[in-house]
Amino acid sequence: MLLNILKQALRNAIDKWGRVASQNVPPFDITIPPSERLGDYSTNAAIILAKILKERPENIAEELLPFLEKEGLTEKIEIARGGFINFFLTSQLLEAVIREILDKGGKYGFPQIGEAKKIQLEFVSANPTGPLSVAHGRGAVIGDVLANLFARLGYNVVKEYYINDHGSQIEAFAKSIEARYFQLFGEDMSIPSDGYRGEYVKDLAKIIREEVGDKLLYAPKEVRGELFRERGVELMVQSHRETLKRFGVEFHSWFQESNLHHSSTIAKTLGVLKEKGLIFEKDGAIWFHSTLFGDDKDRVLVRSDGSFTYFAADLAYHRNKYERGFAQVIDIWGPDHYGYVRRMLAGTRALGYGEGWLRILIFQVVRLVREGELIMMSKREGEFVTLDELIDEVGKDAVRFFYLLRTIDSPLDFDMTLAVKQAPENPVYYVQYAHTRIHSILKEAEKRSLSPQSITSARLDLLKEEKEKALIKKLGEFPTLISTTLASLEPYNIVRYSMELARIFHNFYESHRVIVDNEDLAKARLQLMKATLQVFKSCLQLLGVEAPERM
């Protein structure tokens, strides 16, 4: 990996220079300079050193220069204004990038740091009281892409969906189905004020009517209430599962909140907190002293009517996760859960799970815009565009890609009109098209029996064009992309990189033919194409977007 090689060389040079041990030098950067005239890479090391040695950066750079040159990685090193040291890499170093990619294949850029450690990502976890919305779609893609990333790094990844099948909203949902069911038989029963009015509730009632006929009209209230609740949730969860599958997201595990209530899990968790003396009674309720762990107020765990709060169940849920042996847990929540983060973290601290065991990502709102106007959405009123409809209109790949065009922290305006109209010009096609073009080249080469020879004999030194070098350098950045994405948990980085790589590739493609008369050059370029194809494949696989051979 280019950056590491350079960084190591820089440290060696500093040590040989001898005025200060490299391990005592604060971290310095190696970056790509703003212009190609300034070299392939650049470092501020001399400026950092100048600070601790209290000398002019330019002088430090001058002293360091001969030692850097001896490392032999560079064709030329320049000292720029301000004390930046600019490297112009040797072609051998660039060739090494291609060799490494072809040698490692799908493993290129993915150090096996996971060591089969168990990691859980919990996401979507939509209330089973209605169809998945476009907001759920955003969480789904973010979680899925991160799961792909961890899997490629050798982690043992579990994608889990938490089903909130307990509580007042579920009761209102069950009553809504019940009302629709009775209405189907001409009975007069109205939907409760906190109920759900969407068309889909009528469909659920119809399905239940087909399954059991009119039996429930005469069943005792509690019996039929339970059936509407259970069957309603089941049907809703099933529809979530199907929608997500169409979207390319499949969960390993579906966890029901109600199981926590049916077992003694919640009580046990409260017991643990009680032993630690973190629980107290006030106003007839039982409270968790969460302010001791960074929350801004204490939280109720058991209401004065004796029932558990959602938070109590969620604490038990996270304790359950811990006991299942996950070394790391990542929760991905929508913006409406912002105020919930601190108390959850306080809970895991109190339970002693260590800082960083739980990471919570909050993605920002998704707003739908049609014809330039915001579409207001309300699940209760049944007025919303579902994720299914969005996939129908725009297509799986484009929807996934579109969701990732913004950082997690940034609100996303999804312009339906534009997304549909511009589907063929969506950036996803730009990246896929690059993949397709490379595939065509390789096929054409095969047709002409120009099969790329073994990598060891390829004359990679013939790749001297600026646009070839730019492409190789970009390929060399892929491992850095992976490590920064791992640190930031920001899938957007992968999309951005894919688009940059596509741009550089298209640029190369328009300027140079791969299949040229000079057979050695043609074969060298074919190797470059194979390496590029590999990196595109890795990107698209992470994103969960098709890598088509034809479009």
Next chain:
RNA sequence: GCGCCCGUAGCUCAACCUGGAUAGAGCGUUGGCCUGCGGAGCCAAAGGUUACAGGUUCAAAUCCUGUCGGGCGCGCCA
């Protein structure tokens, strides 16, 4: 009221956490490029006082303070 986030090109956004050189993309606008591997493409141009005012620094979009403007959170809901 308390707390958090945001303000960057006509529009939508990167870069801010970890301060570095000429603040980048996409869309839109304007002008070029198809008798060779797929034009869903490429090239070029125009477009910026990084909300404002101070401060720290050799260096500030980035860090600190204040002002203005926008958004969100603050339930014995889930």
